[in-house]
Amino acid sequence: MDWKSLEGWRFGWPGPDTSYAPRPEHWMRYGCGKLISEIDQTIVEPAEVEVTSEAGYELLCSYNWQDDEEQASIIVPGGPPKWTPPPLPTQVRSDKGGFHYMDQNEYRAPGWTFEPVFQALSYMQPQMRLNNVDVIVNGNSLRRLLDFEVRGNFEKVSTKYQPGLECSSGHHRVIRYQLGDLNCAVRFECDAYLDDGNKTAAEAFFPSDAVVTPHSHPSQASNNSNTSPPIPQTAYQALPSHRTEEEQDDEERIKVIIGGGQVDSSSKLVEIKTSGIRKKVTPGHHVAQLWFGRTSYLCEAKHDYGNFQKISCTDMKDRFKEWENRHQDSLRKLVTLLTELKGVVSTTAYEAAVLVCENxxxxxxxxxxxPMEILPQPLKAKFWGATTKNESWEEEDMDF
Known part of the structure; x- marks a missing residue:
């Protein structure tokens, strides 16, 4: 959705009173006014347009948050850590009591959680305009709305950031694709990437003594290169000449470090999941998350009280079509829901609203x-200003 209807979206689970917001200090309802609409999932109709991932996607930008306690800092473009699994078996200490981000963007950029996206976009795609984008959203939010109708230390020891990105605390990227008839820009966090080189998928994923479980399919490497269109180096190197004094002042909120990462192909991205060896979890449990982020590979590591003995990997691309066919009705209802939410928010006094989901x-x-602001004014004006050729939806821009 455009920035006006994007402002103020928050997910929460309120108390029993559903007609009026409880006392203002309740964090979930901060800034809430009157109840203006309810949407019953039982009466949401599927949209007419088919929802499919076959249309491809376009990488808009990427960034890594840095471990900088003095100032919120991102490196642009970002890059995920390399998948470097240790020899098995391996013992990993418990991560209980450690610090874990529920939402790193909210923690490091409170109030303006999408600002790092647009700071990165300013450098990587300075001429882009988003006037025709219907929805800008986190992938997790889409999963929650779809459900409206269902990691820890191992990741640290099995991945390694490349030179220039060693101080990273998380890699985020934004891709654009069609969700039915909606043009969506979706942000998600990526765990790792697969550096296959000249190896087969099995050799790249597994150390020589790893155990491949029966449900994994490491040998089914896709023949589709799925290479993301390269973003010219000049796009973000030349940008400072385009930046206004106001934009430079706003940049003080988030420090932008240029040139550390690479624009890795989305076809090599890896989602890492860990679970106890006695817990029965199949790759199908995670398809929705990978589908919304167009993440190709799922790595599952099984442990017995921190002792990891089995790692399995599945190439999930071949499962996307089956999953979206099986959930087509729910996906079309999601499109209807997003369209209705966008319309409701645009009619409010401040063109901002708080969305609450409760079971x-x-x-x-x-x-x-x-009034609720989600971006500094100069960034709003920059990306929702006069249209350019980058605004149109071109098939040749998509990653298939």
Whole structure:
């Protein structure tokens, strides 16, 4: 959705009172005004346009958050760590009591959680305009809305950031694709990438003594290169000449470090999952997350009280079509839901609203009782200004 209807989206689970917001200090309802709409999942109709991943996607930008306690800092473009699994078996200490991000973007950029996206976009795609983008959203939010209708230390020891990115605390990227008839820009966090080189998929994923479990398919390497269109180096190196004094002032909120990462192909991205060896989890449990992020590979590591003995990897690309066919009705309802939410928010006084999901209750939308900003004004003007050729949806821009 455009930035006006994007402002103020928050997911939460309120108390029993559903007609009026509880006392203002309740963090979930901060800024809530009157209840303006309810959407019952039982009456949401599927959209007419088929939802499919076959249309491809376009990488818009990427960035890595840096471990900088003095100032919020990102490196642009970012890069995921390399998948470097240790020989098995291996013992990994418990991560209980450690610090874990529920939402690193919210923690490091409170209030303006999408600002790092647009700072990165300013350098990587300075001429882009987003006037025709219907929805800008986190992948996790899409999964929650779809459900409206279902890691820890091992990751640290099995991945390694490349030179220039060693101080990273997370890699994020934004891709654009069609969701039915909606043009969506989706942000997600990536765990790792596969450096296959001249190796087969099995050799790249597994050390020589790793155990491949029966449900994994490491040998089914796709013949589709899925290489993301390269983003010219000059795009972000030349940008400072385009930046206004206001934009430079706003940049003080987030320090941007240029040139550390590479624009890796999305076809090599890896999602890492860990679970106890007695827990029965199949790759199918994670398809939705990988589908919304167009992440190709799923790595599952099984442990017995921290002792990892089995690692399995599945090439998930071949499963996307089957999954979207099986969930086509729900995906089309998701499109209907997003369209309706966009319309409701655009009619509010401040063009901002708070969305509340509570278990299987109807979605409740509350009007914001105060203006809500999600981006600095110069960034809004920059990306929703006059249209350019980058605004159109071109098939040749897509990654298949």
């Amino acid at each position: 299987h209750e109807p979605i409740r939308i509350y009007e914001s009782n105060e």
